[in-house]
Amino acid sequence: MAWAEDLDALTSRIAGPLFTRPEPRATFADLVRGLLADVPRKNSWQLADHMGHKNAYRFEWLLNGAKWDADLLRDEIRAYVVAHLGESDGVLIADDTQAIKKGDKSVGVAPQHCGATGQIENCQVLPMLTYASSLGHAFVNRRLYLPKGWTDDPVRLKTAGVPEKVTFETKPQQVIAMLAEELKAGTPFGWFTADSGYGRDPALRAYCHDQRLAYVMAIPVDLPLVGSRGQATRADKAASLLKPEVFERRSCGDGTKGGRFYDWAAVAVTVKDQPPAGGMTHTLLIRRSTSDPGDVELFLCHAPASTPVPKLIAVAGMRWKIEENNEHGKDLLGLNEYQVRKWTPWHRHVTTCMLAAAFLAVTHAHQGKAPTTSVGAICNHPA
Template sequence: MMTGVTAEQIAGWDAELSELTGSLGWLFNRPEPRVVFTQYVEGLLAELPKKNGWTLAERAGHVTPDRMQWLLNGSVWDADRLRDGVRSYLVKHLGDPEASLVIDDTQAQKKGTKSVGVAFQHCGLTGDVRNCQTMVMLTYAAPAGHAFIDRRLYLPEDWTTDRERCREAGIPDDVAFATKPELAVAMLKDALAADIPFGWVLADAGYGRDPGLRGFCHRRTLPYVLAVPVDLPLAGPPGKTRQPAVKRAEDLLHYAKVRAQWERRSLGDGAKGERLYDFTAFDVTVKDEAPAEGFAHWLVMRRSLHPNRRGKDGELHRETAYFLIHAPVGTTLTEIITRAGGRWRIEEDNEINKQLVGFAQYQVRKWTPWHRHVTACMLATAFLTVQHAALTAPEPDSDAPATSPAAPGKAQATGESETTD
């Protein structure tokens, strides 16, 4: 929330928004869609109970929603070029080589079978299977702020194998089935081609489990912190060969219990206060996967402070999460933990887009208008992010260690010497 804002600053925002939308006028070959596009973005940023064709048209003084609907459905302009403009705008103001690219997906619940990509599939909003659309998103998370810079609509195989259904929804004939991690790789390729400054790639286990995504990062020498499942294949024990073999990530829990030192660190403030966890790390070999030259793999384990998960034995245990790290040799555990704590930024971007600019309130069904609406929402929140960054001075690095940081595999102790969970 922005507090202590003056009337002059608000007037300045209005002028800057007009300048921003005006600078994108080259997207359109006619003056009317330029005007309606500006009205559309202004409406997304306005305090309206819902952001749909009717409410946006009413705010703009239109008698009917026809002009808003035509902007999305019928006028000639390229949503991918607008996406490029959003990315350039955000990088111009917030670009930083210390930024991270964060991958995640989000859903919009929909009725019926006509909306492009809609299907009964897992819905992260509810944690179960719902009729929804799934969008794979890419956030640019810089020290000064964060916002979406790319998007891909996931099409289940039930869609891509029915080409007539695809044509009815306006899906181009060359759009084939792609997994969510493959869509993520496509966005990373575009970010690299655009030469945007960033240092790390972050994602949850839905993406970290994919060897194709990991392999892409290895080939492109990209550092990453990826949450991974407990069955991530590993090769060999961490140390003496007489110790129990390590074949999966969860096998390291034995070593963590009996001889690992844990370091207590904060991942920043959450909804319920400071997010404190215990961390430890091991250098590992991922089966059939070699890191980039000069890089190494580590498996970081994050453990909750208190028992909060009931195991197969019926007892409460501390919940443990696993993260695979691909980073230059010598990277400190401190930096890795700080990076791992940055994934929440894309969750916040999902929430901001849905609550503030009508990200999931669209009333369009086809491929092209979906991309146009979602990308216009990205522009609106990028504008908010830039204005907020201008008001907010950088805060001191609260994660800076008081002593020399531990290297991965040599975590500093927390003062505890626990051997049981």
């Protein structure tokens, strides 16, 4: 099959600079192939059994003991995604996902909000960055969030193998760091988007302004704005002043059931104490459900003054791409099924899952299809 040849070529090329010996190269290729296979749970034991290994030792050693750089793998994934999916007006999308874990030893685990269940869970939080274009979408960067209960405990950090240079960062600060890495790497993108958990953060918005990055970020209803007379106001109040006839029904992209249609309106706004970059403006974009007018989401847009509203709507709609990546990563590729506890193995497992996801996205892009919810047909048997 062509996909098998493509996968072998990809893993061989990437494994070359990662490993000095042939044994870990072969184990790495097996791990990627196993993650793409139809295995009930993507832990080391079940993957080893599927790939015909006598036990899980080779996979466990690759993640825990071998010498290799997960950041170098991340860079190779980015280059691969850009080579096949890159476009000048690509979109970088930030979101976090969670891995529910037992106990308190796994690095970063703590009682914290879990988006999957909508409540507090004992989990790890993974801020992720997806690259999306008209050709497809895949993860290109990742972080592990460490709550202050971790960063304020040197013994706990040392036990989990966290490097001494790692200090507490909020999730928006971690996204800023990932954006800086994408800019340094020359990743071709024209837009950034994220949900209101990031859109509410003034430091993240300020970074985008300083770097002249265009964005469409969801925002909380109480985002401080300045009214036309210089008075203090809020995003929801500015939206409430719009007349019903200014809304237009438009699709912000295709979903599993076709176009995702909403009623949209846009109005120029001034953000309190945070002017846009030169030549760019702030626009409040309002999305209203077609079936429930009370279901409203607000977006703050930072873009060149000539940007048409349909373009802002299209970028807002791209935010769902990372939710698809998070869902597929967990359901299909074992993104949250690791049995490692320490810092370095965590980064190795998650980054290897990113490679499997990127291969799947590129394969479907070449076939002219969107990623499906089944990888069994892609890679169901060991070599």
